Amino acid sequence: MSTQKYYLFQCRNELWIVKDSEAVPKPRELLIQTSNIEYLREYAHKIPKITKINDKVSRQRNDHWTPEGRKIMSEKKLGSNNPMHGGLSEEHKLKISRTMRGTRRGENNPMYGRRHRHETRRKMSIAQSMRVRKWCVEPSGKTHLVDPRTFILPGGWKWGRFFDPYK
DSSP states (O other): OOOOOEEEEEETTEEEEESSGGGSOSSOEEEEEESOHHHHHHHHHHOSSOOEEEEOOSOOOOOOOOHHHHHHHHHHTSGGGSTTTTOOOHHHHHHHHHHHTTTTSGGGSTTTTOOOOHHHHHHHHHHHHHOOOEEEEOTTSOEEEEOTTTOOOOTTOEESSSOOTTO
């Protein structure tokens, strides 16, 4: 399967967005080549000191949907027609799990070798201190960290880190 390539050229003070590089007059300079036309258009509008953008690709992006169009799309994706109806299958979840396993360890972790800024660490500290959590333990000895404002302690459970039947 081949993907369509789009090119962004600069020719004097003009930008050219084209599918075929031969359509651009010379002398020219290739700025970027990609398969995403919307990305090219955004990139072109961010370049300063450009007087004109020649967009020679026919498909234009539509930023707004009509209310009738929105209603039709909404109706077509109701119930079992929704791509996420019923959630992901167990087979799909297992495949994602196998694919992602170990991909964020060591040097592959996006935060490897980096540190949060002091301001970020301070914000995380404040957010953590505002949380209200308390330990509770089942009669079997399994511990849970819960919010005591919303958690109702089941019968036989005790507050604390360790289960003491004589407490």
